[in-house]
Amino acid sequence: MIAFATLLERLTLTPGRLAKLALLEKFFATEPDPDRGWGLAALTGELSFTAAKPALIRGLAEQHTDATLFRWSYDFVGDLAETVSLIWPAGAAAAAPPSLADVVHTLRTQPKSALPAILSGWLDASGPDVRYALLKLMTGSLRVGASARLAKTALANFATRAGAAISADDVEEVWHGLTPPYEPLFAWLEARGPRPDAAGAPVFRPPMLAHPIEAADLAALDPAAYAAEWKWDGIRVQLTAGPGGSRVYSRGADDISASFPDIVDALDFYAVLDGELVVARGGAIAPFADLQQRLNRKAPSAKMQAEYPAAVRLYDILFDGPLDVRGEPFATRRARLEAWYAHHAPARMDLSPLIEFATVADLESLRDGARAAAIEGLMLKRLDSAYLAGRPRGHWWKWKRDPLTIDAVLMYAQRGHGKRSSFYSDYTFGLWRDDGALVPVGKAYSGYTDEELGRLDRWIRNNTVGRFGPVREVARGLVLEVAFDAAQRSGRHKSGVALRFPRVARLRWDKPAAEADHLETLLATLP
Helix, strand or coil: CHHHHHHHHHHHHCCCHHHHHHHHHHHHHHCCCCHHHHHHHHHCCCCCCCCCCHHHHHHHHHHHCCHHHHHHHHHHHCCHHHHHHHHCCCCCCCCCCCCHHHHHHHHHHCCHHHHHHHHHHHHHCCCHHHHHHHHHHHHCCCCCCCCHHHHHHHHHHHHHHCCCCCCHHHHHHHHCCCCCCCHHHHHHHCCCCCCCCCCCCCCCCCCECCEECCHHHHHCCCHHHEEEEEECCCEEEEEEEECCEEEEEECCCCECHHHCHHHHHCCCCCEEEEEEEEEEECCEECCHHHHHCCCCCCCCCHHHHHHCCEEEEEEEEEEECCEECCCCCHHHHHHHHHHHHHHHCCCCEEECCEECCCCHHHHHHHHHCCCCCCCCEEEEEECCCCCCCECCCCCEEEEECCCEEEEEEEEEEEECCHHHCCCEEEEEEEEECCCCCEEEEEEECCCCCHHHHHHHHHHHHHCEEEEECCEEEECCCCEEEEEECEEEECCCCCCCEEEECCEEEEEECCCCHHHCCEHHHHHCCCC
16 A cells, blocks of 8 residues: 555645656566556446445544534545645554555455544555545545556557566557456556457547647648548547447546446447447437537436437447457448448448538538537548547647637636645536526536636635535635537526536636626527
8 A cells, every 4th residue: 555655645745747657667677466457446436345434434534533623624635645644643563564465355345334433544654645545545536647548658668678568559449348457458468478369359549639739730731632521529439349248438447337338238230330329319419518418428328218219320330249440441431331331221320421611611511510510620530531439630620619618707616636635626607697696507527727726715715605515615806717619598597508628718807897797798699
């Protein structure tokens, strides 16, 4: 547990990607099995404990410290694990801190009633850094700036240093066929065992991504070399189905099958397909706000599935049965996809149509009409491009419609997570109604620099007028220019509107809050 705690601390304090990779590689190279495997599972979000709840930790902290001091400290620090790790009284413990494997085994096997005494003993035996790592591990909130993809890249680098020519994409392709603590994976990486066999298993394949097209790229574009299709307003998914089972994966390799059982039921074929997950009614794609009703629902009811019917608009085919066709040109894969679709006619799926065009001017005209059609923009794909993992430049371009902006008033703020846990970095903003009321219309978590975040945090602390748990209400004095991709009517929000991908575009320190935009003006632009 000590080595894992050191890793977490250094990952949190290390800003550079290469430095983080070096820390991960060292951990994988020096820690034994199964501890390194459990650490990998924790970092990639594959480890959770149902009995270890934050309420248990808060209760223990209040028992072992002054309860009022703990609550004040927690309010100031904003992070439960950090607060408890620092405030827990130091004692002369007879035992050493547990190993990572011991922690996992104990939390999985011991009854809930035994956990308070066990956790108290662990905290007594540990220093602040180990306490922090232990509590973060238990609550599943390891936000240390190391993504699952970064961990897989570190595994590939570790394998290369061990003498094996293995890439991060190779690791990705076997990942979903493995379970913690990944001992066969490490045996393969160290050339002590065979590559884990993913044949027929519903594993995730690294997707091909597009570059945003810039003016110079557009000027050099050869229209005859590209196909065009719409960039639909849903989420990118990969459908994988075969003798080993069926799965629906997000672009980031998250298994979202449980949220979309209606799609899983339609995967009665043997193929891997690339497409856009949407809500569709009568062949028409519904607003993204409807899809949001389904996202992150672990067990959607039959009623919800009927009210928000999921569908997939297909873009590409990666495997046709056991045949890997990613090396074929896009034009060939597209013809194969069309033939495959005509043969199988899968439920809840259709083909994303190709768009006819002859010139760049044609494309510009199509893009200009995308907003009126409630479409995100255009995708341009080289006809001769293989399906390449990652974001190879020049093969696929995305040309999104321009964002919209509003001037909104900051209303509420909440602390962020991980490195932002001490800063008020999550903002609720609102627009004026014509009757003079200020109504919240969205939340933003990004778009500002570190310097701007520091200034915002100071302003929020100095202008707090109310508190609601972790949320601070602020004086109506700061205007944010908020950019967003689309706005839709929504009965779930008090304002009657939902924004798509809102982010802070600019801090309007110069603009009085009374001059911010009105809600009725925004609503008047919506269909």
